[in-house]
Amino acid sequence: MISTLLVANRGEIACRIFRSCRDMGIRTVAVHSDADADALHTRVADAAVRLPGAAPAETYLRGDLIVEAALAAGADAVHPGYGFLAENAGFARAVLDAGLTWIGPPPEAIEAMASKTRAKELMGIAALAEADIVETDLPVLVKAAAGGGGRGMRIVRRLDELGAALEGARAEAASAFGDGEVFVEPYLEHGRHVEVQILADTHGTIWPLGTRDCSLQRRHQKVIEEAPAPGLSEALTNDLYALAVQAACAVAYVGAGTVEFLVADGRAHFLEMNTRLQVEHPVTEEVFGVDLVAEQIRVAEGHALEKDPPRARGHAIEARLYAEDPARDWAPQTGTLHRLAVPAGVRLDTGYTDGDTVGVHYDPMLAKAVAHAPTRAEAIRRLAGALERTVIHGPVTNRDLLVRSLRHEEFTGGRADTGFYDRHLTGLTEPAPDPYAPLAAALADAHGRSRFGGWRNVPSQPQVKRYEMAGEEHEVRYRHGRQGLAADGVRVVHAGEGLVVLEADGVERRFEVCAYGDEVYVDGTRLTALPRFPDPTAQLAPGSLLAPMPGTVVRVAEGLTEGATVQAGQGLVWLEAMKMQHQITAPVTGTLSALHARPGQQVEPGLLLAVVQPA
Structure with a gap:
């Protein structure tokens, strides 16, 4: 009988497995990278072991460290979860060779099915040979032979896109699964x-x-x-x-x-x-x-x-x-x-x-x-x-x-x-923000700033607040009156720090408001409070390409230099974030007037990567 189980994974699936283990009376062990030292799965387990040395994205791929962790923690079984090493026959064998129980199929079964190309052969299905693909085969799907989760996959609709698709899929698969093998199969447009x-x-x-x-x-x-x-x-x-x-x-x-x-x-x-x-x-x-x-x-x-x-x-x-x-x-x-x-x-x-x-x-x-x-x-x-x-x-x-x-x-x-x-x-994905959200945010903020009363005996100009909501700027106005806070077009029934009630056209609506610095949440709508006087220097040149997310620059288009002519939609820079590659394209046809991105560079959201001057 299993008494202590280590989960060779992280996050949601580790927490999910721990829940069943608790119900069964089995002690649990978590493993974690440095980036996950305070993650939920490490906090809910009975014991946690740090996996040393490897970069955060590679930590959970170190089967040798995970087996060592299981032995050190006194575990007698290992559950792989999904992703990472879950379909790695070598890892399954290492667990078994260490005298531990493997919660999964035999290594031989994993080996037979882990490669999608070998699995298809086993089921009597042949993959397409890259060199033999012609126009009539299109569209095709380039697919990682190992792993899943959509990583290492590309749809190809034109033959001249095949080379780049293969290169990108191989890189993404190698990063996510430690195996860059890919294959090509027919792509069915409207299948389930x-x-x-x-x-x-x-x-x-x-x-x-x-x-x-x-x-x-x-x-x-x-x-x-x-x-x-x-x-x-x-x-x-x-x-x-x-x-x-x-x-x-x-x-x-x-x-x-x-x-x-x-x-x-x-x-x-x-x-x-x-x-x-x-x-x-x-x-x-x-x-x-x-x-x-x-x-x-x-x-x-x-x-x-x-x-x-x-x-x-x-x-x-x-x-x-x-x-x-x-x-x-x-x-x-x-x-x-x-x-x-x-x-x-x-x-x-x-x-x-x-x-x-x-x-x-x-x-x-x-x-x-x-x-x-x-x-x-x-x-x-x-x-x-x-x-x-x-x-x-x-x-x-x-x-x-x-x-x-x-x-x-x-x-x-x-x-x-x-x-x-x-x-x-x-x-x-068309934005449909609540039109009353900015007013509710402003009234909640006004209540918090005027707990000792903001009413004036002499009429004054309305108060003004500005918010960014769904990519657009919204300006709202309100007043402190004899009866409290007021705004045009609605009746302010109640205004508190966490709750605002407005009546419009005879209908009362309640708005829950929470603020975390400049981030404001009104029910399901997210807003950003803007400064009253915008910074006139915060302007970017037209055609500026900013990093949309934190990540790593994994590639810059081959031969791309400042002064080059680029076409609208042309891939310029590739970022890797959360094990996926994201292509940054030229917004317009024009001249690449600046190129700041370099392979291997770590970037934060909003960092300037390049500038394309429109033709």
């Missing part, structure tokens, strides 16, 4: 991403635990997932189950795993097998009433599964809450997460708590919110409503995008495919 959860024991029993639809993706990384996948025929569902079981049998699989498919025109196309727990596993847990982490541990201890899997009940939907700005090419965001609170009735899996810092070294996912209900429509409504009421004070997030996506007719109708955001992103 459907997968089957499996659970297998050492006694020959394999459970296919339903389907999941994960079609809503950005940068090939899932955003919203649900179980069961809607609209599949019984025959297709049975085919998916059979193929998933076939894949598991082919490698003598043990433990939890996922077999992924692209479904198009009523047919299933095998993509890959993930020999680990998936990020979206909670929707299966909610529908089948199982704890997949607990089942993984029991299987590793040698327990047998029941002959038949549990019955499915209802529908579950999960939304991944990311610190990113979808309207700015999904740029990851960093900073202090002052507050994160989701209404009761929705499951929240997270690796953050109030006051934590969202850093630059790791994936920007803050949390996963999961709703379960008797029907799909009820689950959608419950999750959308809960996200809409979720309090998030901190970095910009994709919360509004998630709410709008859940309520989009294409999604509610069960017709969404992997091209959903390609078609609808612009409309889904």
Whole structure:
């Protein structure tokens, strides 16, 4: 029996595994990089071990250090979580060779399926040879052979883009997984991403635990997932189950795993097998009433599964809450997460708590919110409503995008495919800030500054406050009168530091206001208080390219020098942040009048990278 378990991972998944361990009476050990010394997963574990030496982005890829940590902490088992070394057969062998229990499939099964190219061969599917690709093969998808999460993937629609796509995918895959191998496969424009959860024991029993639809993706990384996948025929569902079981049998699989498919025109196309727990596993847990982490541990201890899997009940939907700005090419965001609170009735899996810092070294996912209900429509409504009421004070997030996506007719109708955001992103990210938010912020601030009364016997000019909201500047005016604070067009029912109540057209509305320095949050709207007198020197030359996020310059366009002519949309600089590469392009056609970015340079948001003088 396992008594102490080390999780070779961080953040949300480490916290999730620790939760099941506590329920089972198993002691827990966390590992952490220097950047994660105060992270939530290190605080909730029974013990924590620092992994020395490596850079933060590489720390959790050091299997030798993790095995040493497990032995030093007295652990007798290791759970890899997902990502990092979760599908690394060498790491699994090292754990077993150290006399520890491995919570996962046999190394041989990982090895057979960890490379997507070898997995396809095992299933009788051939990848495209790079040298043989012609126009009629397009579009194609360049894909990392190892790992997942959308890293190391590029869509190629023109042959002259293939070389750059291969180079970028290899670099991104090597950084994220320590393996730069990539392959090319046909890209189906309007397929649905459907997968089957499996659970297998050492006694020959394999459970296919339903389907999941994960079609809503950005940068090939899932955003919203649900179980069961809607609209599949019984025959297709049975085919998916059979193929998933076939894949598991082919490698003598043990433990939890996922077999992924692209479904198009009523047919299933095998993509890959993930020999680990998936990020979206909670929707299966909610529908089948199982704890997949607990089942993984029991299987590793040698327990047998029941002959038949549990019955499915209802529908579950999960939304991944990311610190990113979808309207700015999904740029990851960093900073202090002052507050994160989701209404009761929705499951929240997270690796953050109030006051934590969202850093630059790791994936920007803050949390996963999961709703379960008797029907799909009820689950959608419950999750959308809960996200809409979720309090998030901190970095910009994709919360509004998630709410709008859940309520989009294409999604509610069960017709969404992997091209959903390609078609609808612009409309889904149009700003819709609350027009009363700046006034509410100003009135709350005014109350805090005038607790001993600001009324004057002599009429005076109104007070003026300026805020930036959704990229635009807003100026609001209010007055201190005999009855307290007042503003044109509305009646101020109440104005306090944390609560403002306004009446307009006979309707009262309540606004919760929180301020952290110049950052002000009015319900779900984020504002920045602006100085009364703007700095006249804070002007940038037209065509200035600023770093949109903290990160590292990994590449500057080959041969690019000051004075060169560049075309609008041409890639100039590539930044790496949170294990993803982000391309900075020329905003206009013109002359590169300044180039400050250098490979290897660490940059902060707003740093000037280059200047393109318009033609």
